[in-house]
Amino acid sequence: MKMTSIKMKKKLEERMNNPEWNTSFNRDKDTFRIEWKHSHQGITVTIPNIIAKYERRGEAALDELEDHIEEALRIMDQTNELSGKEKNIFPVIRATSFPKKSKSGKQMVVTEHTAETRIYYALDLGKSYQLIDQSMLEEEEWTQERLEEVAAFNVRSLPTDMNHDQVAGNDFYFMASQDGYDASRILNESLLEEMKANSKGELAVAVPHQDVLIFADIQNKMGYDILAQMTMKFFAEGRVPITSLPFMYEDKHLEPVFILAKNKPETQQNSGEDE
Structure with a gap:
């Protein structure tokens, strides 16, 4: 039996059943949203894409989706500090076309590198990372020079097997x-x-x-x-x-x-x- 958007919506509602989250289904856009009740920060997934993965891989696709959503929501709801986590700060290379501001409008910390590349900075969170913005530096009274030095030291400590x-x-x-x-x-x-x-x-x-x-x-x-x-x-x-x-x-x-x-x-x- 073919999986419909309504049936997938019900499957997602069962999996995303958390008293601290709201879920909603947009019938016009065929999307499903999960967000924190207190902050309204959340993630929106496209139902047809989920159905396509489900038809190929079954419940394993939904297990993976659930893990990604939970991790994304966890990161959104936590306040990350740089102090005490110096070993988890790394530089990341991005194209010069990569945005200098986050989706929420915060200015990212960037260092010019070449005509093709720019350096951003990430706080490693284990399964994912958060790009560091200027407000994080200001809140902890870090200078950009200190951030650059810490990140440069850490990247030199990474293994270089080839x-x-x-x-x-x-x-x-x-x-x-x-x-x-x-x-x-x-x-x-x-x-x-x-x-x-x-x-x-x-x-x-x-x-x-x-x-x-x-x-x-x-x-x-x-x-x-x-x-x-x-x-x-x-x-x-x-x-x-x-x-x-x-x-x-x-x-x-x-x-x-x-x-x-x-x-x-x-x-x-x-x-x-x-x-």
Whole structure:
């Protein structure tokens, strides 16, 4: 029997039965909302999308949805403090198109990085994280410099295990630990310097999405083409895409580059430098 929106609504109501929450069904938009009674903060899910997952995976899809909703509501309802949680603060790399303000209008703490990327800061909450905004700094009397120092120290403490692959005489190294901070490791200056010191040719770095960091030891012209194709593929598949442009690493600077087929890349005009 085909699952209808009304039947799915009833299933969700049964699962989201919490005395501290309100649930509501919008028949026109075919959405279901769960929110805290006291603050009206909540999350809205699209019923047809849930039905599609349910028809593929059954109750397991609803188990997963329930976990995500509970976690999202828990984070919304807690006041997070930075003091005492210094070890849980990390930088995150985002595209320059990523909003500088939260949905609630709060100004995020950001640091300029390159022409393609910007640094935000996250308080790790275990299963998820919260991006740090200016009001959090002000409430705890933190300076942005202190936040940047703490985050930089923590990213240097992350493991740097990589997989190695050799293609057409070029060496490629992939980091994909799935801890949410793979791309952030591009900010580990000692790692970049170590990779540069060990490279046979020119060193390129790519952060196509949040969950991967690629180093390329380019030793011939074909290496540029391979890197360009690889970066575009990862960028298209990423859950949190960042940039399809790789960077050349030289003299402690990251320069975004356009790679033209079978040619050495030309540095992007007006590109920024990493801080």
